[in-house]
Amino acid sequence: QTKEQFFPVLVYRTGAYAPNGVPFANGYVDYLKLVNARGGINGVKVSFEECETGYATDRGVECYERLKGKNGGATVFQPLSTGITFALTEKAPGDKIPLITAGYGRSESADGGVFKWNFPLAGTYWVAGDVIVQDIAKKLGGADKLKGKHIALVYHDSPFGKEAIPILQERAAMHGFKLSLLPVTHPGVEQKSTWLQIRQSRPDYVVNWGWGVMNSTLLKEAQATGYPREKIYGVWWAGAEPDVKDVGMGAKGYNAITMQHGTEKGSAIVKEVLAKLHAKNQGTGPKDEVGEVLYMRGLFSAMFAVEGVRQAQEKYGKGKVMTGEQARWGYENLNLTQPKLDALGFKGVLRPVSTSCADHMGANWARIHTWNGSKWEFSSDWYQADEQIIKPMVKAAADKYAAEKKITRRTPADCQS
Amino acid sequence: MFYRENGQFKTSYRADQQIFAIAQDRWAILALIAFAFVGVPFLVDEYMFRAILIPFLILSLAALGVNILVGYCGQISLGSGAFMAVGAYMAYNTYIRIEGMPLIIALLAGGFFATLVGVFFGIPSLRVKGLYLAVATLAAQFFCDWAFLRIGWFTNNNASGSVSVSNLNVLGWSIDTPLQKYLFCLAFLVVFGLLAKNLVRSAIGREWMAIRDMDVAAAVIGIRPVYAKLTAFAVSSFIVGVAGALWGFVHLGSWEPAAFSIDRSFQLLFMVIIGGMGSIMGSFFGAAFIVILPIFLNQFLPAVGDMVGVSISTATVSHTEFMIFGALIVWFLIVEPHGLAKLWSVAKQKLRLWPFPH
Amino acid sequence: MSEKNIVLNVNGIEVIYNHVILVLKGVSLQVPEQGIVALLGGNGAGKTTTLRAISNLLKGERGEVTKGSIELRGERIENLSPADLVNRGVVQVMEGRHCFAHLTIEENLMTGSYTRTDKGEIAANLEKVYNYFPRLKTRRTSQAAYTSGGEQQMCAIGRALMTNPSVVLLDEPSMGLAPQIVEEVFNIVKDLNEKEKVTFLIAEQNTNMALKYADYGYIMESGRIVMDGAAEDLRTNEDVKEFYLGMGGGERKSFKDVKSYKRRKRWLA
């Protein structure tokens, strides 16, 4: 009997956020196909099934319920929406299924002592916020130059958008810059008054915490108001091709953070996908989008999911199908060193990620890329988020959560299991 | 042949005023309720409970509430999502801010606050009617969306604006497994269903319907429009509020304002219209249609695709799902504009005549 | 009546509402060219339904003709649209007025000329209607909803006349009209019939009036035609006299003295 490792795939290929959801989903699925083409995880083939959430929480929950028990049980879920993440965070422990939220989700879930089942691998929003401020400081010529400056945060008015606020407030207090908060209502097409306000208060920088159509609208409004695009920074969900494509030259100079990876179209992994899948007509989605920002993000999110299982097999038996609970151990003990990543084809795309019981994030590096009118180009070096600032924030928030939920922190013994 | 009321003579008005005047109906309903409590738990797996039955029960309850306002009192409202949100957030606050607050009281408190808000936003109904009112109630929707996002107190100052509850229990029984949750919601639905049915067939229900059908004439026979409309808003938002609290507490566990967005308001209204305005039964039909059909299509279409040997992409499935869903709505309306409940009663009427039509 | 041409021939139609309520159970009737035919009968007998079946307005009431046929000058018309019928000269004045509430009286009348294209003809028609109903002229700029019941009735009839019809189906034209106006309406009917050769099929409760002006009458009871005959014959029929004209036993009885209201008609017994 050949059993397969089952990966449920929550996607949104329809609705308001589809332009961003589709490339991510394509990358995710392509990687899983690639794993099989490479012979599986130590011989264990993977299977997967998509479920359309439309970015709506209740549909996401339904998908989760539908897929969690299928095909021998789900290995891991990647909710791909902050709202769904919040809902599943409550459910996953009961079902013993881990959640990976690579680059999104709740920032405090980096604390594995409280959030046993959540894995915001490779960075959280707090990391992103922190790095953006670092880059601004660097451009200004030092953190002390931030004093008296004015940064406006334009954010998607949802848990996703609000995640950025605490870290920016923390930094604002630290450096003495003024932070103004400008919420934009879902889905984000109505920003005229936001930009009137920006024109009135003329902030030195605008940080865009948007998603989907909000990003392109924001850039168009910036153009229409004459606000310099070079002074705008986007979060990593606001820095992909669909966000700028139809603005074209109008978005030239716009910066966005990119966590860990780049759009290396020439990287080994992209070539492999093209050769092993798209050349044989087994690829998902259009060929020329392979290697774009969101596609790559889907690709390595899937890679994390798979590598966790490989890690778990080290402990629970090579060539066996892992349960969710076993996979969780794998995610908690990831050790993706640079050679390992390079071997997987991620050379020049990813930096090492290694997790532990205390740290479910595994890495906190990011850099900035800039839209040159037709493609994204790196414009900064790697930054590391400031542990000194973020660690205490994570701990405080996680403790608050634990108190509310009456969860006791995991003991070192528990961490071993 | 068998579905007849022949020979069932009513000897008192009480008998004639029973909820289901025909004995077969009475037994069928009792059997159905008994089955729902006792039979279903043995037949159904966890997915069915969590993804289909529990949402169905809770949204039926909400649709019931909306039906009182829209179907019985004729006040079209698009603010139901907001009233659900008020129920959920206020139940949450009652639950976490008051030490040892029993769950049921917290849920009812959610309903109570929803009532207050509902009555407040019902005040324009005294002057504004029909579609104008419908759009005016959107003010409630957008205002509440905003308030819950923006006013920290409601979310216990959670940075993300999302709240969650856990470890629910009623009098020491924990409400944890899907089965327990199902039974809990079912109990709520049965109780509220009965109370609502009683209301709509009592004096107050007749006042609502009178206002709906011909408000000037209603005023002339002494019905106060103010009282009738506001009680309808009150009762409706209470039920909707409780449903909202259940949705947050029992179904989602953790939620943000988007869970009660304008889409939810529309969804509830559609349930009522598709199910049948002014029919308690219709609320259930409508909820079933709107909750279950998309899920069904979503799983059924790929299966069909597999059968004919093409694999359908997720996007195509959900586009097709949209199209079929839309087409079915139109088709049902053409077959029976007064909703599924009416279709049901016409079918019963035919059955009553069968096998000798006319 | 076979000597005259039959314009409208209804042949054994059955009508069902909502797929379950059988209302007409085989109704047949004929309307001769240039005739005035009255359709009489109690409440709920099915008069309105018959007229709706002819003018094809049943669909909106969720009713359908399930048996029988309807012919207009030899052409089957069951599948035509109401607009086609108006183009062929058949127009119905609906029971209960149905004026366009938000339009003024004059606009209401003008909608009646939708099928007419000749400007001069429309103006002439309007003038004609105002001549017949001077009261409408004085209220021409009021919204129809704010006119009295009687004014609305006149408006509805006038609107139908604006289509230049050759066959008019009148449903209870006298309802709610003052006696003088009723008289007037029937005179207008007579006028149109004689001068402009318009054929009428009139559903009426005011039997007295209807039989005075009609040539021929049908009496309906619960979905069936129970009696028909020339108007004079009906007027002198004992049952008709007693039940429809209130003159049982010859003399008109005072309404005050009609004692029992639980009588049964002989033909139903």
Next chain:
Amino acid sequence: MAFFLEALLGGLMAGMLYALVALGFVLIFKASGVFNFAQGAMVLFAALAMARFSEWVPGWLGIEDKFLGNVIAFALSAVVMFALAWLIERLVLRHLVNQEGVTLLMATLGITYFLDGLGQTIFGSDIYKIDVGMPKDPVFLLDSVFPGGVLVNLEDVYAACIAALLVVVLSLFFQKTSTGRALRAVADDHQAAQSIGIPLNRIWVIVWFVAGITALVAGIIWGSKMGVQFSLTTVALRALPVIILGGLTSVPGAIIGGLIIGVGEKLSEVYLGPYVGGGIEIWFAYVLALVFLLFRPQGLFGEKIIDRV
């Protein structure tokens, strides 16, 4: 002061854009008594058609000229909207003669779902571009009076002019033609309209076609501003307070309502928003409309609601 002017102008321009969408609602409501929930979906559908045709046409016909390409794409989209109107009449409205408003409203909801699915199936669900040569960069007026000048978007000005033109044409159509009168008659009473020979079928095709063209124009303008993607449907929600404020049945009402709402929400967001945390404009628009309704239940220019016994 300059800022106030900017906010005011911004509001007026936004208002015109809302009005453009609102018009579609008003048209169908006024002419057939149907509250057309599908208006948003129609805007998206039309915009998608336009965006894709203008992309495809040069390939199909080998036309280089952008203007000509756009004109052909527009014509093709108009044909699509006509086909849509015709199908809607055939398959839906025809079977719902004489039904109540809610039933029809619900049917338009079914149409909404259908169009959402169909549009994305045929035309795709990515972000597309409509480029009809609208200027994107701002101009500054009155430089001499205010420091920095008053910022105006030419794109908005063009859009507002087109909206105004459309309104004038439509108002004339309703007031002056016999079809216009017939349309209003149909809205009041389907059956009575039928009974005097107004062909409902044709009327409905006309109305939906006109609404389709309005949707197309709205879709082009909004689409060229924001890109064509699914969220375009939500502009319908912004148009709702406009129509109730202006009156469901009034074409000029849609414009005036649009302007009031546009200005009201922008000024409120800019001047009140900062004190309460921002993001108030959408509910402010609705509350503003609601307050107006309390004084005039039929909206500013709507037909009086008739209550008679």
Next chain:
Amino acid sequence: MTKKIGDVILDVKNISLRFGGVKALTDISFNVREHEVRAIIGPNGAGKSSMLNCINGVYQPQEGSITFRGQKFDHMNSRQVAEMGIARTFQNLALFKGMSVIDNIMTGRNLRIKSNLFMQALRIGPAQREEEEHREFVEHIIDFLEIQAFRKTPVGQLPYGLQKRVDLGRALAMEPQVLLLDEPMAGMNMEEKQDMCRFILDVNDEFGSTIVLIEHDMGVVMDISDRVVVLDYGKKIGDGTPEEVRNNEEVISAYLGTSH
């Protein structure tokens, strides 16, 4: 026939009502005595229905007053009017279309229902008992009007004539002291009119209600009314017994015509 006609119960004084430029009523005064059948006649658009609407508080006259049992009102409030025991039927049927016949008539009892919302929701003792009592009363009316067979039919589906009866039934359920009837016999044939007359006279005799009746059928008016008011273009042009009115020149030329 000895009917004891009592004192003035309803006194209408100098009522004027305008709608924009339209003068619906100009300076109308008349009174109604207890137990009498008082008819209002006049050509279409004369203002008869508007007069009833003023009494009911649906319209508010610009001038004049209405006195009911010695209590004077500048304008009436619908709820008060109902509580005082004035009931009414409508010219253009204003039934509650979606409700069954029983429910329609039961609404007429609503003023008398004491139990509150919670009792009704639970249907505990008193609420249930009350419901039954009223139901019994309504059944009497249903028997009286002979509409037993349609008890549970939605009124929208009934033919016109029966709807008129239900309308009357709803008014009767209020056990009114004064019953205002707006063309109760329109659209009925002779037999049905006779039945309706019988109902009206029986209500008048048995329930002792005072009746104000608008009707176009002169036969009916002349036969059953005690006194008649004649309106024309919003003005009163005649008032008196049927005989007096019938011979009034002005009335003949404005309304009756020569044929009567």
